[in-house]
Amino acid sequence: MFKPTVGPIIGHTTTNDARIFLRGEWQKDALVFAGIRYRRAGEERWNNGLFTQLIPSRDMSDVIVLQDLTADTEYEYQAGWFSPMCPLHNPQSVQELPLQWPREVYHLRTQASKAAMPxxxxxxxxxxxxxxxxxxxxxxxxxxxxxxxxxxxxxxxxxxxxxxxxxxxxxxxxxxxxxxxxxxxxxxxxxxxxxxxxxxxxxxxxxxxxxxxxxxxxxxxxxxxxxxxxxxxxxxxxxxxxxxxxxxxxxxxxxxxxxxxxxxxxxxxxxxxxxxxxxxxxxxxxxxxxxxxxxxxxxxxxxxxxxxxxxxxxxxxxxxxxxxxxxxxxxxxxxxxxxxxxxxxxxxxxxxxxxxxxxxxxxxxxxxxxxxxxxxxxxxxxxxxxxxxxxxxxxxxxxxxxxxxxxxxxxxxxxxxxxxxxxxxxxxxxxxxxxxxxxxxxxxxxxxxxxxxxxxxxxxxxxx
Incomplete structure (x- = not known):
């Protein structure tokens, strides 16, 4: 996998989910997917990853939503894009591929639900x-x-x-x-x-x-x-x-x-x-x-x-x-x-x-x-x-x-x-x-x- 050409950009983030924008690169006559995998800070196992297909009409960019997060909690995530050899893949099937994720680890924190806090x-x-x-x-x-x-x-x-x-x-x-x-x-x-x-x-x-x-x-x-x-x-x-x-x-x-x-x-x-x-x-x-x-x-x-x-x-x-x-x-x-x-x-x-x-x-x-x-x-x-x-x-x-x-x-x-x-x-x-x-x-x-x-x-x- 390659580093995003733009992003990742963390957008709207609540107590339980976060929107993350990222962009890959067009590859002639080939499918292109972007993915994010994440885990709570300090944990060893990553989740299986979330993937989306990138298309030229969206300038090879997309937004992936991380869901079911815990409030006021720090997460680590990795992001990248790739083009698989097989032209029949979809965002679900690429989860099974043995991907080499980019080394950079990013961090995000969900919002706290408590009121009246600074x-x-x-x-x-x-x-x-x-x-x-x-x-x-x-x-x-x-x-x-x-x-x-x-x-x-x-x-x-x-x-x-x-x-x-x-x-x-x-x-x-x-x-x-x-x-x-x-x-x-x-x-x-x-x-x-x-x-x-x-x-x-x-x-x-x-x-x-x-x-x-x-x-x-x-x-x-x-x-x-x-x-x-x-x-x-x-x-x-x-x-x-x-x-x-x-x-x-x-x-x-x-x-x-x-x-x-x-x-x-x-x-x-x-x-x-x-x-x-x-x-x-x-x-x-x-x-x-x-x-x-x-x-x-x-x-x-x-x-x-x-x-x-x-x-x-x-x-x-x-x-x-x-x-x-x-x-x-x-x-x-x-x-x-x-x-x-x-x-x-x-x-x-x-x-x-x-x-x-x-x-x-x-x-x-x-x-x-x-x-x-x-x-x-x-x-x-x-x-x-x-x-x-x-x-x-x-x-x-x-x-x-x-x-x-x-x-x-x-x-x-x-x-x-x-x-x-x-x-x-x-x-x-x-x-x-x-x-x-x-x-x-x-x-x-x-x-x-x-x-x-x-x-x-x-x-x-x-x-x-």
């Missing part, structure tokens, strides 16, 4: 990996920060429950002004390069990683910049996104044999770790930019989000939106929630009128990191916080955000019932960075680190 997360966005003639240019720059994240995760206490990548994991349009990538094969090549660099590959093989797209998975400021010829680009970009990002997320759909079935009906999703829950929105592909009902989220998604906010018993509710919920930018803000004030106000009024506590919006996109608190002039019980983490790796062509980038001297919204007012609770970090979140019994610790892992700033958000 949890930790890594949050980041905007990882630029420049491609030239189909190959990454200076790939160590785009991969550097993941070595720092992996080093922190290795000794973190509490352990890291998940990595949240909140948009622009790839830049399909990195040379958009010269030679834009539009072909499916070109976009797939970017994903393979982006996810197979050594440091990010090591990180994603050991910690559940959750992803959601932003504009650069398609093109800058999509769909505002969409033209009549872009349907072809969109189809190809989303087909690649579904394979490499959505397939191992909670949005991925599986058949009765726990194999990926068809394209997900939607890209937004939810997941939970004990009494901490996440709602990861798709604030990019369901926008309505015309008419009187302008939306950044479609109606079904807005209703699902409001129902979750109102009815979920979670102690802490994280809402991921790849573009900033607030504060608004002075310039170039029309790609974010600033351009959809009515829908934003509906969400805020839902939170306020229902007295929902401990709602935190998680965002990226702006190439600057910050925390901010939103209050209400006439309702002292209302408070919403935002945590922004961006970028993991900036392009030299793009500036970093700073405090002067944002509108901070006026209310976010004025209503008959009072004003929504916001203030920064941190400095604006204007360099490559990531956020380390620790949720304990009474507060959320937000710790920003630079691309080498050095500490930058710490903020405490009190829980109520």
């Amino acid at each position: 949890r930790a997360y890594i949050v980041g966005s905007c990882r630029y990996l420049r491609m030239t003639a189909g190959q990454p240019s200076a790939p160590h720059l785009g991969d550097r920060i993941f070595a720092a994240i992996a080093k922190l995760a290795h000794c973190a206490s509490p352990p890291i429950n998940a990595v949240l990548m909140t948009g622009d994991q790839v830049y399909v349009d990195d040379l958009n002004f010269i030679a834009p990538d539009r072909e499916y094969t070109e976009i797939l090549a970017k994903y393979r390069s982006a996810f197979s660099q050594p440091n990010i590959a090591k990180l994603m093989s050991g910690i559940p990683t959750y992803m959601i797209l932003d504009d650069h998975e398609i093109e800058d400021n999509w769909p505002a910049n969409k033209n009549s010829n872009d349907e072809y680009l969109y189809k190809n970009a989303m087909a690649a996104y579904e394979l490499y990002q959505a397939s191992h997320s909670p949005a991925g759909e599986f058949n009765t044999q726990n194999q990926p079935s068809h394209s997900p009906r939607r890209y937004w999703y939810q997941f939970a770790n004990g009494d901490i829950e996440w709602f990861v929105t798709d604030s990019r592909t369901r926008r309505n930019l015309t008419g009187n009902d302008r939306r950044i989220l479609d109606g079904e998604q807005e209703q699902a989000l409001c129902d979750w906010l109102i009815h979920s018993p979670a102690r802490v509710k994280f809402v991921v939106t790849s573009v900033m919920f607030y504060p608004d930018r002075k310039r170039l803000g029309d790609d974010a929630w600033k351009a959809f004030p009515e829908q934003r106000l509906r969400l805020l009024e839902t939170i306020r009128t229902h007295g929902i506590k401990n709602v935190v919006f998680i965002s990226g996109d702006v190439h600057g990191s910050l925390t901010s608190r939103l209050t209400h002039s006439e309702d002292p019980a209302f408070e919403v916080n935002t945590i922004v983490s961006s970028p993991l790796c900036n392009s030299k062509l793009l500036p970093y955000a700073k405090a002067s980038t944002f509108i901070l001297d006026q209310p976010l919204a004025r209503t008959a019932a009072g004003d929504y007012r916001h203030e920064l609770t941190s400095d604006v970090i204007s360099q490559d960075n990531f956020a380390h979140l620790i949720v304990d019994s009474d507060q959320i610790h937000v710790r920003y680190h630079d691309r080498d892992g050095h500490f930058l700033e710490s903020v405490a958000i009190a829980l109520r």
Whole structure:
């Protein structure tokens, strides 16, 4: 067996199962299978292995689901791909073959079921990996920060429950002004390069990683910049996104044999770790930019989000939106929630009128990191916080955000019932960075680190 050409990537992981993405390589006129075998850490015997046939229409990739696991337990696993001599094999029959597995042993830990225990997360966005003639240019720059994240995760206490990548994991349009990538094969090549660099590959093989797209998975400021010829680009970009990002997320759909079935009906999703829950929105592909009902989220998604906010018993509710919920930018803000004030106000009024506590919006996109608190002039019980983490790796062509980038001297919204007012609770970090979140019994610790892992700033958000 050979090492995966991309992956393994641990995706959605619960107390009892884990989704793992991996890719092999096409072999002319031959079947190709990928497999994973696993065992509890410390045990000697591996299980018989789980196998799936890889096919070109899925870029020789697939997701294997490990089931019937034990909560809060460390497992070891091995992963690889091979092409058997006999053309009559299937995923069941190859279990009987005397396979030589790749030597590397990976580790994963299932989620703990216990509520009210500390949890930790890594949050980041905007990882630029420049491609030239189909190959990454200076790939160590785009991969550097993941070595720092992996080093922190290795000794973190509490352990890291998940990595949240909140948009622009790839830049399909990195040379958009010269030679834009539009072909499916070109976009797939970017994903393979982006996810197979050594440091990010090591990180994603050991910690559940959750992803959601932003504009650069398609093109800058999509769909505002969409033209009549872009349907072809969109189809190809989303087909690649579904394979490499959505397939191992909670949005991925599986058949009765726990194999990926068809394209997900939607890209937004939810997941939970004990009494901490996440709602990861798709604030990019369901926008309505015309008419009187302008939306950044479609109606079904807005209703699902409001129902979750109102009815979920979670102690802490994280809402991921790849573009900033607030504060608004002075310039170039029309790609974010600033351009959809009515829908934003509906969400805020839902939170306020229902007295929902401990709602935190998680965002990226702006190439600057910050925390901010939103209050209400006439309702002292209302408070919403935002945590922004961006970028993991900036392009030299793009500036970093700073405090002067944002509108901070006026209310976010004025209503008959009072004003929504916001203030920064941190400095604006204007360099490559990531956020380390620790949720304990009474507060959320937000710790920003630079691309080498050095500490930058710490903020405490009190829980109520």
